Amino acid sequence: MPRGRIQPLASAVFLNPAxxxxxxxxxxxxxEEERGEAMVWPLATVxxxxxxxxxxxxxxxxxxxxxxxxxxxRNPGLCAGFGPRVSSMLPVTREGLRFGLRHSLLxxxxxxxxxxxxRRKPKKGELGDLVKAAQLVGRWTxxxxxxxxxxSLLGVRP
Numbered sequence: 001m002p003r004g005r006i007q008p009l010a011s012a013v014f015l016n017p018a019x020x021x022x023x024x025x026x027x028x029x030x031x032e033e034e035r036g037e038a039m040v041w042p043l044a045t046v047x048x049x050x051x052x053x054x055x056x057x058x059x060x061x062x063x064x065x066x067x068x069x070x071x072x073x074r075n076p077g078l079c080a081g082f083g084p085r086v087s088s089m090l091p092v093t094r095e096g097l098r099f100g101l102r103h104s105l106l107x108x109x110x111x112x113x114x115x116x117x118x119r120r121k122p123k124k125g126e127l128g129d130l131v132k133a134a135q136l137v138g139r140w141t142x143x144x145x146x147x148x149x150x151x152s153l154l155g156v157r158p
Contacts, residue, residue, distance in 0.1 A: 015052065015089075016091025018103075019127075021082040023048045025105040030138030034064075038112035039138070040147050045093040046156055047141060049085050051133045052092075053148030056082070060133060064140040074151045083155040 021149040024044045031039040050056050058080050061071060072079045097113075100106030115138075142151050151157065 008091070010105075014096075015092050015093045015127045017092075017099035018050055019101065019130070021100030021105045022118070022131060023051055024093070024100055024113065025115035025118065026131045026134040027051075027113050027138035028086070028106065029117070030115075030135040031142045032114065034142035038109065039142075041097070041108065041111060041113045043104075043141065043147050044097060045090060045148065045152055046065065046086050047137050048093050048134070049082070049089050049094065051130055052089070057130075057133050060136060061132050064136065064143060068091055068150065068153050069080055070142055079153075081154055083157070086154075086156050097126065103126040107114040107128070 024047075027047055028039045028044060031043070046084075050060065056075075059071075059075050059078055097106065101108065104116055105118070107116055141150050
């Protein structure tokens, strides 16, 4: 297979709606468990990009103890490109939401997203790592008082 065809195929597989919905559900569940209230839906369209973008995922803190504002100061290069990544990935994250709603991974209620329990837990390997990162991002951002603060720190306009 020619090298030029590998990247689009890899991107298509990696950014499929089922994977995105799985990550959104894991984030929303962790967010709700941590905060005691459901995640507002705009966060569900923005936060998966922190996990899907490999460099950002690898730079995530190991625990939620590092405040998001501290992380953004320590990772200015990742944050500078985050807004444009969100803009380019919105069709993917929106399709993930639609897939999650159709297949009972997610539920919408009064402008919030609930992650429904998975039928099976992801196995070890890259998929398991992605889900763990999504759960961390959910718990981590739940500690920020206002969703608008998350957007502001990441350089995203809702």
